Amino acid sequence: MVTDSFLDHIEQLRFEINERLQSFPLDSEPKYIYDPIKYIMDGRGKRLRPIIVNLVGTVYEASKEDLLNAGLAVELLHNFTLVHDDIMDQDSLRHGKATVHKKWDESTAILAGDGIYAIAQILITKVKTNPLNAIHAFNKATLYVCEGQAYDKEFENNHGIVLDQYLTMIKKKTGWLIGFCAELGGILGNQPDSVINELQSYGLNLGIAFQIQDDILEIFSDSKSMGKSLGSDLIAGKQTILTVLARQNDAVSWKQKWEEIMNNDLLLAIEKFRIYFEKNSILESAKNMAKKYTEAAQNNLQIIPKEKRAQLEQLTEFVWKREK
Amino acid sequence: MVTDSFLDHIEQLRFEINERLQSFPLDSEPKYIYDPIKYIMDGRGKRLRPIIVNLVGTVYEASKEDLLNAGLAVELLHNFTLVHDDIMDQDSLRHGKATVHKKWDESTAILAGDGIYAIAQILITKVKTNPLNAIHAFNKATLYVCEGQAYDKEFENNHGIVLDQYLTMIKKKTGWLIGFCAELGGILGNQPDSVINELQSYGLNLGIAFQIQDDILEIFSDSKSMGKSLGSDLIAGKQTILTVLARQNDAVSWKQKWEEIMNNDLLLAIEKFRIYFEKNSILESAKNMAKKYTEAAQNNLQIIPKEKRAQLEQLTEFVWKREK
Numbered sequence: 288m289v290t291d292s293f294l295d296h297i298e299q300l301r302f303e304i305n306e307r308l309q310s311f312p313l314d315s316e317p318k319y320i321y322d323p324i325k326y327i328m329d330g331r332g333k334r335l336r337p338i339i340v341n342l343v344g345t346v347y348e349a350s351k352e353d354l355l356n357a358g359l360a361v362e363l364l365h366n367f368t369l370v371h372d373d374i375m376d377q378d379s380l381r382h383g384k385a386t387v388h389k390k391w392d393e394s395t396a397i398l399a400g401d402g403i404y405a406i407a408q409i410l411i412t413k414v415k416t417n418p419l420n421a422i423h424a425f426n427k428a429t430l431y432v433c434e435g436q437a438y439d440k441e442f443e444n445n446h447g448i449v450l451d452q453y454l455t456m457i458k459k460k461t462g463w464l465i466g467f468c469a470e471l472g473g474i475l476g477n478q479p480d481s482v483i484n485e486l487q488s489y490g491l492n493l494g495i496a497f498q499i500q501d502d503i504l505e506i507f508s509d510s511k512s513m514g515k516s517l518g519s520d521l522i523a524g525k526q527t528i529l530t531v532l533a534r535q536n537d538a539v540s541w542k543q544k545w546e547e548i549m550n551n552d553l554l555l556a557i558e559k560f561r562i563y564f565e566k567n568s569i570l571e572s573a574k575n576m577a578k579k580y581t582e583a584a585q586n587n588l589q590i591i592p593k594e595k596r597a598q599l600e601q602l603t604e605f606v607w608k609r610e611k
Numbered sequence: 612m613v614t615d616s617f618l619d620h621i622e623q624l625r626f627e628i629n630e631r632l633q634s635f636p637l638d639s640e641p642k643y644i645y646d647p648i649k650y651i652m653d654g655r656g657k658r659l660r661p662i663i664v665n666l667v668g669t670v671y672e673a674s675k676e677d678l679l680n681a682g683l684a685v686e687l688l689h690n691f692t693l694v695h696d697d698i699m700d701q702d703s704l705r706h707g708k709a710t711v712h713k714k715w716d717e718s719t720a721i722l723a724g725d726g727i728y729a730i731a732q733i734l735i736t737k738v739k740t741n742p743l744n745a746i747h748a749f750n751k752a753t754l755y756v757c758e759g760q761a762y763d764k765e766f767e768n769n770h771g772i773v774l775d776q777y778l779t780m781i782k783k784k785t786g787w788l789i790g791f792c793a794e795l796g797g798i799l800g801n802q803p804d805s806v807i808n809e810l811q812s813y814g815l816n817l818g819i820a821f822q823i824q825d826d827i828l829e830i831f832s833d834s835k836s837m838g839k840s841l842g843s844d845l846i847a848g849k850q851t852i853l854t855v856l857a858r859q860n861d862a863v864s865w866k867q868k869w870e871e872i873m874n875n876d877l878l879l880a881i882e883k884f885r886i887y888f889e890k891n892s893i894l895e896s897a898k899n900m901a902k903k904y905t906e907a908a909q910n911n912l913q914i915i916p917k918e919k920r921a922q923l924e925q926l927t928e929f930v931w932k933r934e935k
Binding site for chain 1: 642643645695699717718719722724726728733746750757760764
């Protein structure tokens with residue numbers, strides 16, 4: 288059960304991460320790159336990734352300094368991918384703020400993303416415990432995130448994509464980085480490979496559940512709490528858990544419905560999609576799938592001594608039940 | 612003096628680097644990212660950066676395996692910045708081939724650049740001698756290259772930029788990475804800081820001379836040997852050694868000439884700029900400046916035992932005298 292004291296703890300961690308990001312020492316020149324980087328660091332993300340690094344690392348009594356540098360590194364790595372993805376997907380809103388390429392332009396956003404990634408690399412190099420393992424896993428995770436985004440672009444408007452392909456995509460796009468965050472907690476906590484591998488699996492399963500839940504919220508949440516326009520992925524022809532399950536459920540009916548909705552007033556599209564997904568139990572199947580991966584993640588947590596895993600159990604439940 | 616046997620040696624190194632790049636083990640899926648990455652790896656660059664790593668590292672008997680991994684890492688880092696810069700500058704030709712964003716599109720080029728950088732990071736992590744020093748310097752160089760590109764964009768069409776600002780820009784955009792290549796040879800050759808710092812200065816001076824020479828060739832070379840359209844930087848309003856020296860020489864006359872040329876037939880622009888730069892001794896001043904930095908680089912080479920520095924002395928002369 289998610290307790291108030293757990294939520295307070297998460298809130299406190301997020302506050303600390305935001306403080307560090309906002310006071311991060313950066314040169315003021317050239318403004319062309321540092322103004323947008325400061326803008327990104329001042330964003331309002333969930334900070335899920337550094338929170339995972341912190342919670343896992345704390346279980347194994349990792350050094351606070353290492354957890355801080357590593358946490359900022361993964362958050363900046365994540366932000367680098369968001370800035371570039373937002374250009375590729377032409378998204379205009381992120382966490383309730385204009386995206387970098389909208390506020391400035393595409394060139395600025397490309398370069399600011401590159402710069403943030405270089406800073407993330409400098410931060411991960413600062414960890415003192417098993418630095419080469421940490422750096423190697425960091426780079427592998429980055430390449431996988433790029434591969435995931437490549438699948439995401441490749442699958443756009445492809446009405447033949449099936450569940451397995453969708454899972455391959457989200458494992459790389461979202462799962463691996465969250466898996467890496469849990470792994471990193473173990474690396475910095477000086478754990479053996481057997482433990483680190485299980486932690487990695489924990490994060491991977493959690494990340495898959497997180498992405499499925501994200502796909503659901505993109506349609507069934509409200510715009511204000513998500514800080515971005517709803518349904519934009521679906522309408523852009525992205526593969527989401529709802530579209531692949533709808534296709535699996537009844538490809539002919541789904542294709543008809545898709546064309547009918549997309550060829551009419553797009554302002555009504557989300558509402559019509561919602562009705563279809565609910566009526567055909569697609570929403571229910573998607574929720575069950577998120578639950579399945581959440582349970583797998585909870586199982587992976589058994590690797591952690593019982594008296595030390597309460598926070599991560601709550602985090603896992605929280606990710607699945609979140610509404611934004 | 613640049614000898615034939617030196618040129619043969621450089622050619623051989625370039626051949627080996629190209630072989631390694633072309634046979635680099637890459638997944639085939641997702642094609643969205645790996646097709647353009649293979650295309651980039653199949654490019655026809657000068658491979659100056661890995662050649663420097665190799666020549667400096669060989670002086671200090673660094674491991675061949677380290678030099679190979681490090682050389683590929685710096686070449687891929689360089690290519691990552693080129694792919695992104697070409698988007699920002701809307702360049703359509705690079706080393707005689709269509710740029711990635713022209714052959715595919717901007718999203719593909721952004722992601723392929725990110726992927727190549729992640730691969731470069733994975734490669735630099737593989738070095739066995741002083742890996743943390745190598746990685747740290749690698750990341751610092753990347754951030755400086757980003758800062759240099761930021762100045763480059765910030766200074767576009769700014770007719771108040773002076774020589775000092777230009778030098779700040781090219782030190783970061785070009786100089787630091789070449790400086791890092793020489794430094795890396797010393798790091799992998801297990802040299803003390805005093806030597807590494809001097810090697811870094813060598814590369815920095817060489818890099819500045821290289822960029823000044825590049826600016827000159829952009830106007831005074833021919834399109835075929837450069838593998839890109841001539842004068843595009845100048846016409847795009849970029850700061851080059853020729854424009855800042857022309858401004859320093861006679862700001863009023865230069866501004867008049869600039870407006871006169873740019874407001875008329877652009878097909879004749881390069882020829883008219885050439886005449887102006889030659890008549891006003893701007894070309895001569897620029898060449899002298901490239902020579903000055905080349906001499907400084909030659910001086911830095913004194914740190915290397917006399918009997919071991921012939922190749923680098925020839926390389927330094929070659930960079931300054933090259934015609935493409």
